[in-house]
Amino acid sequence: MSSLSGTERKNITPGLAVSIVLKKDQRSGKLTEGIVKDILTKAPVHTHGIKVRLESGDIGRVKVIEAED
Numbered sequence: 001m002s003s004l005s006g007t008e009r010k011n012i013t014p015g016l017a018v019s020i021v022l023k024k025d026q027r028s029g030k031l032t033e034g035i036v037k038d039i040l041t042k043a044p045v046h047t048h049g050i051k052v053r054l055e056s057g058d059i060g061r062v063k064v065i066e067a068e069d
Helices: none
Strands: 016-023 033-037 050-055 059-065
Touching: 016 050, 033 059
Parallel strands: none
Antiparallel strands: 016 033, 016 059, 033 050, 050 059
16 A cells, blocks of 8 residues: 655545645644545645635645545
8 A cells, every 4th residue: 555645736636535734733634534635736746735725714734635445
């Protein structure tokens, strides 16, 4: 099982289930799960994770891409 990296824009598409870290949770590392609505980072790679907006409206950087069955 290969894990996709949340630091590469090509691995992230709208509708994908991910876990992100919100700005307010960066110190604790608390993750928030949700479905990607918009990809906000324009660069193909970002070392801290690609910034996305979830369908819930939360904005943060992708840390985990949930595995599909």
